[in-house]
Amino acid sequence: ITVILFFCNPYPNYTKMPHQRFPKIQILSLASHEIKFVLSDTDTSMANTLRRIMIGEVPTLAIDLVEIHENSTVLNDEYIAHRLGLIPIRYQAPDSLRGGDVHGAFLSHRECVCYERCPRCSVEFELEVDYDTVNPARQAQDGAGGEDDEEDHEVMAPLTITSKDLKSNNEYVTPAHFLHQDEQDESQDDGIALVKIGPGQRLKLKAIARMGISKEHAKWCPVAVATYRFWPIITINDDACSTLTAEQKQELVDVCPDRILEYDEQVSGNITVAEDAWDTATYTEDLRVTQNMMKKRPEDEDFLSVEPSTDKFIFNVETTGAMDAEEILMASLRVLKDKLNYMAQEVEKVRDMNM
Amino acid sequence: AIRVDDNDDSNKNSNKMNAPERAASFLLDEDSGEVKITYATDTKVSNAGTFTLNKEDHTMGNLLRMQLLRDPSVRFAGYYHPHPLVHYLDLKIQTTTSNVSPAEVLSSAIEDLSNEADHLITQVSDSIDQWRKENENQF
16 A cells, blocks of 8 residues: 555655744844854754854865975974964955855865866965074164174074965965954964074975865864853742742842842832843852742742743854854855755655665 | 875875774765665564664754654654764654655655755844844944
8 A cells, every 4th residue: 555655646745844943043243253143943953053063064274285395493394284284274255255165166175176286176375484584684673782783692582483474376365363453463473373483493385275174173173162052041930029028039139140130129129130141141059049948838839940941042153263253154054054955865865765 | 395294194094003084974985885874674663764874973963853853743763873983873763654754754854954944044144134234333
């Protein structure tokens, strides 16, 4: 009988829309390096999947191969190569709105048809710094030394090789030296410090950056922080609270270290929820313990309760500078869609085989 | 010139002999015949089957499982990731009637999730545009 059913209607689509969720997003704050938003009307599984994709599966560029031509610095070759790999690399096409998203601009080096590497799948950086070439110019600036030039114990200040010294062969790709202007103002260097050199030391290398995801190596991770917390649902039982004295109400309000409640005897005489309680609540035990002490019998109703919501989440995403925060969110949704489409195709294949 | 490879595949296996390739956690090894999804009907339980999803982890597993649980024609849905070092999931689905196969239910769940992701994408762009408009005066 089952066979006949399938013959008449190969894929009976009995459930089309009813089980779909319609999530909502509300942006709390948006800067190029950070985004805070509230995701609601969806399940923890979707929130967690988005978080995992943001951390692990959004493709970015990072230095993957390093050819060292000369290294007389105090750090050994692989140390410097490791540091180069961790530098966040930003792709910014001037006429596009996409802040750093490499999707479509580069191919994965495994899929590229070139022999070893080409501009389509990789970007080359060159770095060449020689202390003695740079130094004559710096000595002229140290006019404050004065007569010290003749003294033997004059200490030549070390020169810091930074990410600014990396010269790219693709004009749209540069290392992300700083997250924002404040960080640049506070920094003593021009970029991310790589190694400090002294007189007679040189560093000459060629670095190749490729596209990858964080699951392969953490250097490709576009975010520094991607977390979510649950929206607190604070319910106050006014009837039960009215049996409390003013001192008891004040005690309840004061015992919570997050200050999520307010009580003003003159204004309302009731305990109310503080305005920024959603931001500061951390679900501590203090309120519950104090309430149990105040109850006349243990099985009485609670005066108030703080519960984490099961369908509303407060996200906080901070980038490393390789991509803009909103781009990471859009890219992670795109990656999720691609994964789901791929799954759907493969499931169709399995259904066809089992028919 | 000395060549130092930061993360190149060719050197890795000689340096760390036992470590598997990092990319093996998400890249399908088609050369050795790995397929993304295989299906095995359950012999002891009616209307049930197990999907083996290769190169997936909790990112997809939990998402699919929770969506399957919302479907009233699903009696049982569960997944497990047997060990962090092996990269596949087992997803067990049992449906309530024999008219509906586990593959159909999974297909429908993926479609619902796909629509939800589309909905989210439009929501995010609208939300960002709205925030930009509201905060234009600060720029």
